[in-house]
Amino acid sequence: MSGVVERGAELMGLKAPNPVVRALDDVSLTVAEGEVVGIVGESGCGKSTLGRVVAGLLQASEGSVLFRGKQLDEMPGKSADEARLKVQMIFQDPSSSLNPRQRVREIIGAAPLHHGMTTARELDDYVSQQMQRSGLDPSMAGRFPHQFSGGQRQRIGIARALAVQPDMLICDESVAALDVSIQAQILNLFLDLREQLDLTYLFISHDLSVVEHISDRVMVMYLGRVVEEAAVGELFSHPNHPYTRALLQERPSLDPVQRRFSAIEGEIASPLSPPSGCHFHPRCPMAMERCRVERSELRLIGPGHKSACHLND
Ligand code: SF4
Ligand code: MG
Numbered sequence: 001m002s003g004v005v006e007r008g009a010e011l012m013g014l015k016a017p018n019p020v021v022r023a024l025d026d027v028s029l030t031v032a033e034g035e036v037v038g039i040v041g042e043s044g045c046g047k048s049t050l051g052r053v054v055a056g057l058l059q060a061s062e063g064s065v066l067f068r069g070k071q072l073d074e075m076p077g078k079s080a081d082e083a084r085l086k087v088q089m090i091f092q093d094p095s096s097s098l099n100p101r102q103r104v105r106e107i108i109g110a111a112p113l114h115h116g117m118t119t120a121r122e123l124d125d126y127v128s129q130q131m132q133r134s135g136l137d138p139s140m141a142g143r144f145p146h147q148f149s150g151g152q153r154q155r156i157g158i159a160r161a162l163a164v165q166p167d168m169l170i171c172d173e174s175v176a177a178l179d180v181s182i183q184a185q186i187l188n189l190f191l192d193l194r195e196q197l198d199l200t201y202l203f204i205s206h207d208l209s210v211v212e213h214i215s216d217r218v219m220v221m222y223l224g225r226v227v228e229e230a231a232v233g234e235l236f237s238h239p240n241h242p243y244t245r246a247l248l249q250e251r252p253s254l255d256p257v258q259r260r261f262s263a264i265e266g267e268i269a270s271p272l273s274p275p276s277g278c279h280f281h282p283r284c285p286m287a288m289e290r291c292r293v294e295r296s297e298l299r300l301i302g303p304g305h306k307s308a309c310h311l312n313d
Pocket of ligand 1 (some may be wrong): 241242243278279280281282283284286287288291296308309310311
């Protein structure tokens with residue numbers, strides 16, 4: 001799919017009149033039922049846009065989103081709404097996505113009640129079940145979001161998503177705002193829920209360790225394009241694309257003494273005017289003349305392993 005999506009300040013930190021950014025450029029993504037697909041890349045690479053298009057929060061200008069083989073925008077209104085309900089998004093900052101004036105019972109219970117998944121009589125039980133699943137004490141259903149810790153608030157967001165009985169969760173930096181120890185708890189909750197509820201995930205993160213922990217398959221994005229895709233073990237043991245290799249080298253060590261925060265050489269270009277040819281060429285240590293002029297297409301380089309680099313020719 002391609003997405004010419006109007007986004008101003010958020011994407012590139014400047015405001016232009018009607019900036020039109022090609023945030024996604026010929027991105028094709030298939031997620032199998034029960035699979036966890038990780039999307040990794042620096043900020044501005046289009047991974048959030050991709051998540052929002054899949055979740056139906058943004059419309060791609062070209063291409064389409066298929067749900068169980070059916071094109072979402074061609075479904076009659078009601079079944080499209082039902083299909084959309086099956087794909088829920090978990091955001092980075094639970095605080096800003098939870099209404100501070102609503103009690104947890106209402107936050108979790110409003111949508112399933114509205115959609116007839118439970119009744120007013122059974123609502124308390126229904127909410128309790130979602131809270132338990134998400135690792136929250138159901139006796140706290142009468143409290144407000146600010147009475148919970150950051151990790152617990154993210155659990156409320158998860159319980160709210162689960163309450164509409166989704167098949168797929170799109171997690172956009174869903175653990176990025178949390179302490180490392182809490183991150184691990186939430187990631188393990190996602191994995192447990194996958195087992196219990198047969199959930200499918202699109203897991204978007206700038207953090208390679210997080211993606212490695214949770215994903216079956218990983219797509220690496222750079223400036224709106226997928227540059228590499230492989231099963232998680234293959235990607236981390238045999239990275240092919242110079243950008244992926246740079247990301248892996250730059251990965252902060254778990255040992256704080258060895259931790260390095262140096263960025264990959266050069267700045268990520270503006271998505272408003274991405275470099276010609278291979279978008280990565282201004283930063284690539286292996287760049288050749290050809291890379292400046294010729295687009296590098298994503299193609300198969302091994303079983304289930306795709307990369308978009310001219311070096312593979
Ligand atoms: Fe580097 Fe060229 Fe490969 Fe792009 S196509 S990653 S510039 S070698
Ligand atoms: Mg983002």
